[in-house]
Amino acid sequence: MxxxxxxxxxxxxxxxxxxxxxxxxxxxxxxxxxxxxxxxxxxxxxxxxxxxxxxxxxxxxxxxxxxxxxxxxxxxxxxxxxxxxxxxxxxxxxxxxxxTTDWMTEEGKNKLRSYGIAPPNPKQQFCITEMFQEELVNCPRCNSTHTNLISQFGSTACKAMYKCLDCTETFDYFKCH
Amino acid sequence: MQKHLFTYLLHLADNALVLGQRNAEWTGHGPVLEQDIAITNISLDLIGQARHFYQYAAKGFNQMAAEEKTAADQLLPRIWKSYGRELEEDDLAMLRDEHQYRNLLITELPKGDWAFSILRQYFFSVFQFYQYEALQCSTDPDIAAIAEKSIKETAYHVRWSAEWVIRLGDGTNESHQRIRQALSELWMFTGEFFEASPFETSLASTGTGADPAAIKQKWMDAVSVVFSEAGLDIPVAPALQSGGKKGIHTEYMGYLLAEMQFLQRTYPNAQW
Structure with missing residues (x-):
């Protein structure tokens, strides 16, 4: 060279x-x-x-x-x-x-959480066709695990809708993909 | 690109686009807001998948030798021929006539009630899931890449629609009645999934495409599991309705295209 x-x-x-x-x-x-x-x-x-x-x-x-x-x-x-x-x-x-959401950085996941969106779980857990799986999603506001899936599809294709049963807020969950 | 491959890409794209268009009719009409959003999100995924196939088909066509282009002539939009420019994805979606579409008949049927749309989505998504699973191993790297991308979305469609089939089948008297009615109307269209057309047979033999007949058993097994949860029986009636892969469509297809293509036909090349 x-x-x-x-x-x-x-x-x-x-x-x-x-x-x-x-x-x-x-x-x-x-x-x-x-x-x-x-x-x-x-x-x-x-x-x-x-x-x-x-x-x-x-x-x-x-x-x-x-x-x-x-x-x-x-x-x-x-x-x-x-x-x-x-x-x-x-x-x-x-x-x-x-x-895949596994490529999202840790910094990105923290930013999502403070923005009020629950960050994606690791991919292996839930990217499957199995029905009625209960996925553990933490509420981004109060961190409670006492949450319920409202809809698998939320305001955009990448999000699902959840409700926190403790603080009663509904929130978006960035789906694992 | 050979004519068979071009036809196959249109077939895969048309399935996704036409069902995406049908599901989009639920916008603002879903039984509850969340499910209205869910089914239209599925539309978005399907239309995105269709775009990838149309983009690849258009690119492949533009690179064809003159005699190959002549062989594919019957599938090309007439209006585009007057444009004097290369073929683009939108020309394929928005300007072809009814007989040039290669989608499965089941995708074009009117949306019906919620049970009908759900059961159709479920039948289609399970088929599409196994089709993409096979296409991930396609010898054509573009097809393999689109399949690898799309199957992740389809996995969610399968899960969502399967849960709804069970919810309706195992729900109230009315919901059970409605999904049984939907089943009796839809079943006859399911055979077409597995009936290989000449272009599919040819591409499956080279490893480019997926053999639809090989998907039948997996599809049946998956549907049987969900049906037993839902309290539904697999019909014994034969599923003989077909024609979409040859361009012979139901009476509903023309109306769907008229609505979908109106803008591009009235205002050619309009962008918004």
Whole structure:
């Protein structure tokens, strides 16, 4: 590797670092406390030079096939990067391996809880077709485990609706997926 | 992309889109708010799955050689041909005519009452679950990826609809009566799931597609378990209604498309 290539590679990795910080500012439009990095949908960031132009390629994976937030997220990523002067941005959609709530960061789970949404349980527990399973979900407000499922589908595809029998609040649970 | 694969992708997409459209008719009409939201969330999942298949079909078509494109001509939307641009997912969903749709007849039947929609969803979701399970191992990496993504959503649909079948079957006299009525109307359409069309047979032989006949036993076993909980009997009547995979549809299909496609046909290429 010659000196120029090495120099370029260093620039690219510094740029990648900067882009990751910018991506941290892009939020899930449906759950605005979560950044897309907390959510675990950014799979790859590539910075490379082609025809003397610096290009950025970002791979994201959808949470749910029909999630309308995905189009908005792609647009927000593009806008954020353009705002900071990155002109050649390609956003790719990657389906496999399929997104799972296990990719959500611990920080993301804590943010969800303080926002009033119960964070997802580990995936192995409940992503099955077995019927009438009682899933243990803690109330994000009073932390009680004395909760009841109201509906497996909530205000968005990724959430279920629960009610806390102690503090009587209804709340969303981010389903394991 | 070969014509058989193109047809198969349309078939998978059409099933999801048409049932998604039917379920969406419950928006604002569900028996209770939470279940209204549940069935329309299922719509959203199905329409999202349909989009993935249409996107792949459109991309594959655009890369076809000229003679392959000619072979697929019968499935292409007439109006799109006048646009003079590449094929897109929306053209496939919004501009094809009734006889160009390859969905199963069961998906296009009117929504009926809650019991009817539930039982239809259950029959379909169990089938789709095993179909995706097989397609996860498809030799075509795009199909395998879509199946891997979708099966997680379908697992929730199976669970939700199975619980409702039991709730209605083992519920009040009225709910039991209604789901029995739904069963007598729906059963005849379930045979079509497992009846392999020429494009399915061809793709199953290469490992690209799933053989629907191989799903029958698993489907029967799953349905038997839920039916015994629900107090329902598997009908002995033969399930002979078919035609959707050949483009021969029920009288309801035209009305569904008229409503779904109205905007794109009246205002071509409209975006909103």
């Amino acid at each position: 010659n000196g120029q290539d090495q120099y370029r590679q260093e620039i690219h990795s510094m740029e990648k670092q900067k882009i990751m910080e910018l991506l941290y500012e892009v939020k899930d439009p449906e759950v605005p406390v979560l950044s897309i990095l907390d959510l675990g949908i950014v799979r790859e960031v590539k910075v490379y030079t082609e025809e003397d132009q610096q290009k950025v390629e970002i791979s994201i994976t959808p949470t749910y096939s029909g999630c309308p937030a995905m189009d908005v997220i792609s647009m927000d990523i593009r806008l954020k990067l353009i705002e900071k002067g990155y002109r050649h941005v390609v956003i790719r959609q990657q389906l496999s391996p399929a997104w």
